Amino acid sequence: MWxxxxxxxxxxxxxxxxxxxxxxxxWHGSKLSRTERGLRPVSIQDFATLVTAWxxxxxxxxxxxxxxxxxxxxxxxxxxxxxxxxxxxxxxxYEAEAVELVAVAVAVVPGxxxxxxxxxxxxxxxxxxxxxxxxxxxARLRRQQILGKVDFSVYVTEAALRxxxxxxxxxxxxxxxxxxxxxxxxxxxxxIPHQQTGALLLHTWHWMRFRHTPPVVYVxxxxxxTxxxxxxxxxxxxxxxxxxxxxxxxSRTLIRRLMEGG
Numbered sequence: 001m002w003x004x005x006x007x008x009x010x011x012x013x014x015x016x017x018x019x020x021x022x023x024x025x026x027w028h029g030s031k032l033s034r035t036e037r038g039l040r041p042v043s044i045q046d047f048a049t050l051v052t053a054w055x056x057x058x059x060x061x062x063x064x065x066x067x068x069x070x071x072x073x074x075x076x077x078x079x080x081x082x083x084x085x086x087x088x089x090x091x092x093x094y095e096a097e098a099v100e101l102v103a104v105a106v107a108v109v110p111g112x113x114x115x116x117x118x119x120x121x122x123x124x125x126x127x128x129x130x131x132x133x134x135x136x137x138x139a140r141l142r143r144q145q146i147l148g149k150v151d152f153s154v155y156v157t158e159a160a161l162r163x164x165x166x167x168x169x170x171x172x173x174x175x176x177x178x179x180x181x182x183x184x185x186x187x188x189x190x191x192i193p194h195q196q197t198g199a200l201l202l203h204t205w206h207w208m209r210f211r212h213t214p215p216v217v218y219v220x221x222x223x224x225x226t227x228x229x230x231x232x233x234x235x236x237x238x239x240x241x242x243x244x245x246x247x248x249x250x251s252r253t254l255i256r257r258l259m260e261g262g
Contacts, residue, residue, distance in 0.1 A: 002047060002068065004213040005034040009064075014054040024055040038216075038227050044068055057225045087225045089208070091177060091218055092143050094227075096148055100209040103158040106201050108165055109139050112147060113154065113187060114178050117170035125165075126222075133195050154189045155241045157201070158219060161191060161258055175259045177227040182252060190245040198244040199237055207234055214220050 010021050022032040025213060032050075034040045044065060051061050063206045101111035119140055124132045146152075164171040181187040192201070206218040215231040226236065246254060 002207050003038045004043045004216055005064075006042070006047065006050060006209065007229060008053055009056060010036075010054060013060075014051075014057060018053055021047055021054055026180065037229065084135050088136075088139045088143075089225075091225070092139075092146075094208055094216060094218065095143065095146050097210055097211075098151075098208040099211055100151040102153045102155070102207040103144075104201065104205050104207070104237075104241065105154065105160050106204050107157075107251065108160050108163065108204075109156055109174065109178065109205075110154055110204075112144055112152065113178060113181060113189075114140060115170065115174050117166035118174045121166035121170065132156070145206070146183065147181070148184075152187045154187055155238075155245055157192045158194050158254070161255065161259045172259055175255050178255055179252065180257075182248070187243050188248060189251055189255075190248060191243075191251040192241065192245050196244040197239040201237075205234060207231065207238060 010016050010018070014021070017023070018032060018036075018221050019029045022029040025032070027050075031040070047068060048061070048065055051064070051198070056064075060257070100110075103112065109118065111119065116137060119137050121134055123136050128136065128249065145171070160183075161175070165174065178189055182189050192199070201230070204220045206220075207215055209215045215235060216232045217228040217234045219226050219228060
């Protein structure tokens with residue numbers, strides 16, 4: 001998240017191209033690029049070094065550093081779980097800083113709403129070993145601690161809801177969990193019906209809005225993930241999904257019907 005804020009300061013406040021900004025701070029351009037994209041950690045000291053080298057006014061710089069220091073309490077993502085991919089911790093760090101999350105799920109419900117059985121079945125289908133599945137579930141549980149602390153919305157395809165990940169009983173339990181999340185307000189869930197043609201969805205992704213920086217999109221891939229910092233295209237897709245998805249009441253009715261075998 002700090003990387004995204006650095007990128008905004010470099011582009012909008014200091015008006016520096018990446019290579020020039022890196023040279024001023026004595027960094028390689030590739031290092032700064034990875035930092036801004038959230039692919040390497042950045043300390044307050046790094047942040048201070050960069051914005052000072054870029055000539056950010058001292059008053060503005062000190063205010064930002066004070067704010068970062070105040071909110072710099074370490075989370076579990078700063079102490080990675082051995083065996084869990086680094087990008088999982090990076091995602092959790094972004095989620096912890098976000099004020100709004102929107103998950104768009106194509107093949108399976110979002111990980112933040114998984115039950116254990118659904119998570120195990122989905123990770124097994126992706127070829128993970130039993131050990132990696134258990135480690136992945138631990139990380140997923142820790143990510144789920146954000147629920148109730150952030151505005152979280154979900155668009156999930158009807159096909160994902162109809163798929164019996166883990167078998168019939170696991171499917172029933174997963175649908176019941178979704179209804180509970182809707183009832184207690186931890187997630188606003190809307191179903192994307194089979195027949196819609198208003199929004200083309202090719203993969204699962206996660207749109208995140210922050211207090212001081214533009215939205216960032218996390219895109220899940222078969223072999224990892226990527227972060228997109230130019231999120232306008234995905235923001236426009238959300239606008240289209242808002243038009244084609246069932247309303248919350250209609251989504252709740254469909255989920256109940258699926259639980260009953262409909």
